[in-house]
Amino acid sequence: MSKHLVVFDVDSTLIEEEAIELLAEFSGTREQVAEITARAMAGEIDFGTSLVERVSLLEGLSESVLAEVAASLTPTKGAQELISLIHETDGYAAAVSGGFIQLLGPLKKQLGLDFAKANTLEVVDGKLTGKITGELVDSTVKAETLLALVHKLEIENQRTIAIGDGANDLTMMKVAGLSIAFCAKQIVRDQADVVLDVRDLSLVAAFLPNG
Numbered sequence: 291m292s293k294h295l296v297v298f299d300v301d302s303t304l305i306e307e308e309a310i311e312l313l314a315e316f317s318g319t320r321e322q323v324a325e326i327t328a329r330a331m332a333g334e335i336d337f338g339t340s341l342v343e344r345v346s347l348l349e350g351l352s353e354s355v356l357a358e359v360a361a362s363l364t365p366t367k368g369a370q371e372l373i374s375l376i377h378e379t380d381g382y383a384a385a386v387s388g389g390f391i392q393l394l395g396p397l398k399k400q401l402g403l404d405f406a407k408a409n410t411l412e413v414v415d416g417k418l419t420g421k422i423t424g425e426l427v428d429s430t431v432k433a434e435t436l437l438a439l440v441h442k443l444e445i446e447n448q449r450t451i452a453i454g455d456g457a458n459d460l461t462m463m464k465v466a467g468l469s470i471a472f473c474a475k476q477i478v479r480d481q482a483d484v485v486l487d488v489r490d491l492s493l494v495a496a497f498l499p500n501g
C-alpha cells in the first residue's frame with residue numbers, strides 16, 4: 291500500500307466546539323467572540339484579523355483555564371474510529387488549526403494524531419496576554435503545512451485529503467488531492483469535492499485511498 295495523509299481542521303470538524311468560545315466564556319466575552327468567529331468562518335472577514343481581535347478579548351485569563359477547556363473538548367463522533375482506520379491503511383492523520391496548540395496538544399495525544407499545528411497563546415506570569423506568539427496559522431499556513439507534510443512524508447499529492455468546515459480551510463482544501471466539506475459553511479460546501487452533512491467522521495472512511 292502507498293502511504294496517504296488526512297489533514298483535519300479542528301474546531302467544529304475534529305471537535306464539536308469552537309474552542310475559542312469556551313475560553314471566552316471565562317472572560318465574559320463569549321457572545322462577542324462567537325459573532326466574530328461566525329463571520330470569519332463564513333468568509334465575510336479576514337481570518338487573521340478576526341483571530342487577533344478575538345484573542346485580544348482573552349487578555350488576563352488565567353493560564354489554568356487552558357487545561358480546563360482542553361479537558362472539556364468533545365471529539366466529533368467517529369473521529370477516533372477514523373484515525374484508527376487511517377493508521378491501519380498506512381496513512382497519517384494530521385490536525386492543522388487556526389485555534390491553539392495549548393488545547394490541540396492534549397487532543398493530539400488523546401486521539402493518536404501523528405502531527406498537530408496551531409497558534410500559540412502567549413502566557414506571561416500565568417496569564418494570557420491577549421496575543422499570539424510566533425507564526426499566525428491562517429488559511430495560507432494551513433495549506434503550506436499540508437504541502438510540507440506531503441514533502442516530508444513523501445506522499446503523492448493525490449493521496450491527500452483535507453477536511454474542514456470554515457473559510458480558513460479553503461486554501462488547504464484546494465491543494466489537497468480530495469477536499470471534504472464537513473457540516474460546513476456554504477462557501478466551503480460550494481468549493482469542496484465531497485460534502486458531508488452528518489456529524490460522523492467515520493463516513494470519511496469511504497473516501498480513504500486505501501479504504
Ligand SMILES: [Mg+2]
Nearest residue numbers: 299301302456
Ligand atoms: Mg473549523
